[in-house]
Amino acid sequence: MRCPLGAGSGHSAAWRRLLLTGTLLAFFPCSASSELPSSASLDPLTEGADAHLPVPRSLEGVLSTSWFRGHEARPEAMIFSPGGLPGPGHTGRETLDTQGSLIIRNVTTRDAGSYTVVLETSRGRRSATEQIQVKASSGGMLLLTFPGNKQGILRSELNYSVILQWVASIEPEPVLRWTFNGRPRGIGERLIIQRLSLEDLGTYVCLAENSQGMYISQPVTVMLPQVIVDPTDPVPIKLKPTLSLSGGPAIALIVAAPVVLVTSAVFTLTWKLRCD
Incomplete structure (x- = not known):
């Protein structure tokens, strides 16, 4: 029992x-x-x-x-x-x-x-x-990379080594093939780029195939490091000059303003009386 x-x-x-x-x-x-x-x-x-x-x-x-x-x-x-x-x-x-x-x-x-x-x-x-x-899930299997990648983006300087490795365990043991931008690139669980060149920049994928089916890794794109640009100081905005008076001109303008207003009022009143 x-x-x-x-x-x-x-x-x-x-x-x-x-x-x-x-x-x-x-x-x-x-x-x-x-x-x-x-x-x-x-x-x-x-x-x-x-x-x-x-x-x-x-x-x-x-x-x-x-x-x-x-x-x-x-x-x-x-x-x-x-x-x-x-x-x-x-x-x-x-x-x-x-x-x-x-x-x-x-x-x-x-x-x-x-x-x-x-x-x-x-x-x-x-x-x-x-x-x-x-x-495998629709997202594919993760690859181990050196240098490490972030969200499928691996950044490295030229002439440095880059390593991509399949780490998933599948039974029966699969045959592993690598592609670069959709073209065959190599076989085996590890792909090593000895000296990275401009021709090696692109997207890599590993395909694993056995009697049970085919499994596809998540793509890893090899790129150069981002160029860091120093921020520039903003250009100051020049304001339009304003008219300012001081001293004698300012006093003359203050004295003349009431005279102008009184003269304008007298002229307007005289014009209306004549019209009537």
């Missing part, structure tokens, strides 16, 4: 390790007696989705279920033991449902590959292998 994943939480860590070790020793002397046909291949998943690997339901009398990473039931690749305990291959994102199916939360490209389920039944031991395909 399988123990739920959360069961036995009161046991000490040493007790759980002892129980898992005993389970492995009891389980691995005998290999699976026969293989079950794989179920229909799963549709490719996008990073961040949940994967569900079902247990073959055509069997009756299933006593225990265990899961492994890869095509073989190897102790170091065990995800869940027959007793439902996490094994060395458990990443913390795997759980079992009530039927013993494997659920992987928030899959990444590192989760792509094969998974083997081993069933202990009343008629013997059976096994089956499932495949997970994971597509």
Whole structure:
């Protein structure tokens, strides 16, 4: 009978390790007696989705279920033991449902590959292998660069070395190809530009291809450093000169102003009387 994943939480860590070790020793002397046909291949998943690997339901009398990473039931690749305990291959994102199916939360490209389920039944031991395909997110995979890049822009002086490196882990191991402005530039996980020249300025992308599909890195554009221009002092704005009077002219203007006003008033009044 399988123990739920959360069961036995009161046991000490040493007790759980002892129980898992005993389970492995009891389980691995005998290999699976026969293989079950794989179920229909799963549709490719996008990073961040949940994967569900079902247990073959055509069997009756299933006593225990265990899961492994890869095509073989190897102790170091065990995800869940027959007793439902996490094994060395458990990443913390795997759980079992009530039927013993494997659920992987928030899959990444590192989760792509094969998974083997081993069933202990009343008629013997059976096994089956499932495949997970994971597509990279639309943004692509990040590249490790030297010098570092900011938002996909790498700036370097001419004649200095520039290194671009693919760091994502994908199974099966992919073939890596580099492109420069859309044209082939090299192969391998690392692209090294020994002495940067004007002809090397542009956009680089790494393509990773294996039997599961193709993965594309985020583009990195190599550019020269920005030229820093010292700010210039603003040109002062010349105001139009204003008319100013002082001394004698100012006094004459003050005295003349009332005379002008009185004269204008007398002239206006005289003109109206004549018209009447």
